[in-house]
Amino acid sequence: MATTKKKIEKEEVVIRFSGDSGDGMQMTGTQFSNTTALLGNDVSTFPDYPAEIRAPQGTVGGVSGFQLHFGNAKVHTPGDYCDVLVAMNPAALKANQRWIKNGGTIIVNIDSFSEKNLKKAGFEENPLPELKKGDYNVIEAPIQTLIHEAVKDLGLDMKSIERTKNMFALGITYWLFNRPLNHTETFFEQKFAKKPEIIEANILALHAGYNYANTVEALSSHYVVKKAELEKGVYRNINGNTATAWGLIAAAEKAKMPLFCGSYPITPATEILHELSARRDLGVKTFQAEDEIGGITTAIGASFAGNLAVTTTSGPGLALKTEAVGLAVITELPLVIVDVQRGGPSTGLPTKTEQSDLLQAIYGRHGESPAVVIAASSPSNCFQYAFEAGRIALEHMVPVILLTDGFLANGSEPWRVPEMSSLPAIKAPFVEPNEKDYLPYERDPETLTRKWAVPGMKGFEHRVGGLEKMDKTGNVSYVPENHQLMSEYRQEKVNKIAEDYPLPSVEGADEGELLVIGWGGTYGHLHTAVTELQEEGKKLSFVHFNYVYPLPKGVDKIFEKFDNLLVCELNLGQFADYLSIKVPGYKYQKYNKVQGLPFTVDELKNAFNKILEDK
Amino acid sequence: MAEVNKLTPKDFKSDQEIRWCPGCGDHAILNAVQKTMANLGIPREKFAVVSGIGCSSRFPYYMNTYGFHGIHGRGAAIASGLKVANPDLSVWQITGDGDAMAIGGNHFIHVIRRNIDMNLLLFNNEIYGLTKGQYSPTSQLGAKSKTSPFGTVENPFHPGELVIGAQGHFFARAIDNQVKVTTEIFEQAARFKGTSVVEILQNCVIFNDAIHKDIVSRDVRDDRTILLKHGEKMIFGKEKDKGLVRDGLKLKVVTIGKDGYTIEDILTHDAHEANPGMHLMLANMRYPDFPVALGVIRAVPDATYEERLDQQISEVQKQSKIKNMDDLMRTGDTWEV
Secondary structure, X not given: XXXXXXXXXXXXXXXXXXXXXXXXXXXXXXXXXXXXXXOOOEEEEEEEOOOOOOOOOOOHHHEEEEEEEEEOOOOOOOOOOEEEEEEOOHHHHHHHHHHEEEEEXXXXXXXXXXXXXXXXXXXXXXXXXXXXXXXXXXXXXXXXHHHHHHOHHHOOOHHHHHOOHHHHHHHHHHHHOOOOOHHHHHHHHHHOOOOHHHHHHHHHHHHHHHHHHHHOOOOOEEEEEOOOOXXXXXXXXXXXXXXHHHHHHHHHHHHOOOEEEEEOOOOOOHHHXXXXXXXXXXXXXXXXOOOHHHHHHHHHHHHHOOOEEEEXXXXXXXXXXXXXXXXXXXXXXXXXXXXXXXXOOOOOEOOOOOOOOHHHHHHOOOOOOOOEEEEOOOOOHHHHHHHHHHHHHHHHOOEEEEEEEHHHHHOEEEEEOOOHHHOOOOOOOEOOOOOOOOOOEOEOOOOOOEOEOOOOOOOOOOEEEOOOEOOEOOOEOOOHHHHHHHHHHHHHHHHHHHHHOOOOOEEOOOOEEEEEEEEHHHHHHHHHHHHHHHHOOOOEEEEEEOEEEOOOOOHHHHHOOEEEEEEEEOOOOHHHHHHHHXXXXXXXXXXXXXXXOOOOHHHHHHHHHHHHHHO | OOOOOOOOHHHHEOOOOOOOOOOOXXXXXXXXXXXXXXXXXXXXXXXXXXXXXXOHHHHHHHEOOEEEEOOOOOXXXXXXXXXXXXXXXXXXXXXXXXXXXXXXXXXXXXXXHHOOOEEEEEEEOOEEOOOOOEEOOOOOOOOOEOOEOOOOXXXXXXXXXXXXXXXXXXXXXXXXXXXXXXXXXXXXXXXXXXXXXXXXXXXXXXXXXXXXXXXXXXXXXXXXXXXXXXXXXXXXXXXXXXXXXXXXXXXXXXXXXOOOOOXXXXXXXXXXXXXXXXXXXXXXXOOOOOOEEXXXXXXXXXXXXXXXXXXXXXXXXXXXXXXXXXXXXXXXXXXXX
16 A cells, blocks of 8 residues: 655554453454564564453453564563553553653544543543643544444444454554554454455454555654564464463473373463363363362373373462372472462462462472472563473473463564474483383482383382382381481482573673572563663673572572672562572562563663662 | 283282271272272283272272372372373272262262263261261261261262262262172273262271161161162062162152062163163162162263363364474464574
C-alpha cells in the first residue's frame, strides 16, 4: 500500500496494546510480535493479564495488556515505557497512562469513551483533552463505527463484528511501523478455515485500520525499524513455557527415553502441559492428574519405570508436592520439577511474576533432602535449562527443580533453533543387562550416583521406597550410623554436581566499585541497566546465576574484587540471604521488588547510580 | 518370547524378615498373592508391587519382585504412573482402609475412574494399625478407638459402594484367612484388564482384633457370607438352602423350600452386567440382615486408560509429519537469517 507520508527511522520501539480482558489484546500483541520477528527485528514481549477470565467489563481490574519491544539490535527486555499505547477503553488508558513515554502516541477507541465507561474506569472527567494539551499525540479512532462500516455487507451478528475491533487497532500499528499485513491474514485463514466470514471480517477490519492510519491527519509520519544483526540460522518466536516443554522433549530424545509428564493445571505453568499434551506425535505421555500430588507421584512411578519423568507447577503446587520430592530424593530416582513462579504466598497474584519460591525450592522440605535447583533467565533459554534439568536428573539420579517465572513463561523472543546434534549427549546410568549381583544403592565412586535397573529387566528385581535404606543393598535399615552415611551420600552427590558447572561470566570489568548480582528471570533487565550505565562510563559489572543449588564453585573469587555487591531480585532478598550462608564473609546489599512486575531498567539504573554516587 | 519357567510361590518370597505381628491377617494374604503370581505365567521381572504407608504397605519388601514402598496415600498414583509408562508390567497396589480411603481417597477414586489395568488389594481392618489404633474411614459408627474413646460420630465408607460410585469395573471381596478362595479371587482380579479392586476383610490382631468375627469365624461363615460366582445361583448357608431373590427394588434372603420359594426363584449372579444397580446392592449387603458378599461382585470389561493412550499416540504418530525434535523446532513460523 503506497503512502505519501513521511518515513522516519527508529532504532527501537515499545508498543503496549491494552483493553478489556475479552478484547483480544494478547492475540493482537502476539500477531504484531510474530510479524515483527519475521521481518528480522529482535523482539521481547510481556503479556500482562488479570487472573479473571472475564473480569468486570470496563474496569481497571479487568484490563489485559501486551507490551512488546523491538529493535534493530539485540533487545533484552520488553521495555519500561511505551512509545505507543493502544487503549481500547477508558479503563485501559487509566491502567496504563503512567507507562507512556513523553512524546508518545496514544491511540484510543473513542467510541468507548462514553460517560458511563469513563466513570467505570474511575475518571472524574474525560482525560483526553488534558493529554492532548500535554506532550502526547492522541489519536481518537472511532473504531467501533468504522468496523461496522467496513464489514456491513457480511451480515454478521453484533458480537462477531465487535470482536474485530482488535484487528482494526492492529492495522493502525501495522501502518505506523510499516509492517506487512499478509502474515496476520494467513494466520486467520489457517485458524478459521471453516468460518470464511470470520476470516473476511478480520481481514477487512485489519485493512480498515491500516487505511484509517494512512488517511488520518493526526498520524503525519510512520516509522521504519531496520533488521537486527543476528547470528545466522533458522529462527522462530518462542515463549518460556513452550521452550520449557521443548527442552524437556529434547532431553528425552537425546537420552533415548520416553517422556512422561504428570501434572495438574496451574497458572502460569499450564501451557507447558498444553504443549506436551500436543506432542503425542513425539510419543510424549502426559497425565493430567487429580491433584498436584498425583502429578508428581505419577511422575515418580514413571521414573521408576525408566522414563524421563517430569511434573510442572507453580509455587502453591510445589508446596503440595513437597513430600513427594523427598520421596524422589530418598529413592534416588531422576525427576524434573518445573516451578513457574508467580506472586505468593497462597493464591497471591497468580498471573503475575515473582522470584519468591527460591528458598522453598532449595530448602522447603522435611528431613535432609537435597535436590538440585537451576533457573532459566530468558524465555528462549528455558529450552536450554529444561534440557539441562533433564540431563542432570538422569545422569545423577536426582530430582531437579527448574525455576522459571510468569515473566519468562509468557514472554517471548526470537530464538535461533538449535540442531539436536549440537546438544550434549545424555547418558542415564542404566545397568548392563548381563550384570550380576546388582545392588541398587551401590554408588559410582566418583559421582556417588547409583545404578538404575527398571521393572521388566530380568535378574534385577529390587525394592525402593521412602524408608531409609541400607547402604548398597537398599534394604530397610534403622541403623543410626547408616542413616548418617546415606544422608551424607545424598548431600555429597548433589554437591559434586557443581564440579561440572561453569563459573558464571562477569559482564564488564572483573573488579570495580559495584557488582550487580542476579539470578533467573531478571537477566534481561539487569543486563540492560548495567550495559546502559557502562556505556555512560560508569564502573559497574554484572554476574548472573542459572545454577542455584549447588552454586558453581569459586564464586567468592568473583565477589572479592568488588567494593559493593548488590543482589537484585523479585522477592524480599532470598538469594542474598542464601549467598550469605553459602558464600559468607561479604556484605550483600539488596535491591528488591515484590509487585508482581518485572524490574524496570530505569529503577535499576537509579539504584545502581545511588550506590556508585554514595561511594 | 522365551518359555517362562514354571514359578512357584517360593520364587516370590524376598530375603527380608517379615515384621507383621504374629497372627496378623497380612501373612495369609501375602501367601495368597505369592501363590497367585506363580499361577499367572508372567515372568517374575514383570511384576511390580506398589504401596503407600501403613502395615499392609510394607508388603513390597516381602516380595521378590520389583517393588515401590511409596508415601502415605499415594500408592495408587505411583502405580498409575508406573503402569502408564510401561503397560507391559503386571502392577499390584497394596493398600489399607486409611491409606486408600482417607489420605489417598482422591487417587483411589481417580485410578478406578480411569480404569488403569492394575490390581488394587485393599486390606480393610477398620483401624489404623501402624499408628497404633485410631479409627479409620471404614470404622463403624460408634467404634471406640484411641481417637474416639467415646465412639465415632461419623459414618463409614463402604469400599464397594465407593468403587462402584467411582465407575469401578471390577470389585471383589475376600477374607484374609481363606487362602484358597482368596487366591482364586486374586487370580480373577489379575486376569481382568482394568482396575481390579479386591477388598480383603483383614484382621488386626492388636488394635482391632476380631472386628470381622461375626462374619468370618469358621462356625458362622457359611451362614453369614455368600460366595458369588458369575453365572451361578446366589445360594449360601451351611445347608446351601438359603438364597437371594428380588423383592421389589431390594434384595431378600429366602430359604429354598419355604414360603413357596424354589431354586428357580433364586437370582443368578451376572458379574458382567454393565448396569451397576445389582452389584451395588450385593456389595452393600451387611450382616445381620444379609450375608456379606464374597467373590467377584462386578467384572465389566472396558478399554483401559493406557490402551487408549497408546492407541492415540500411534494414531497421531501415523498422521503427523513431525517425527523428532528437529522437525518440531522447524515447523510453523520460522525464518532464516
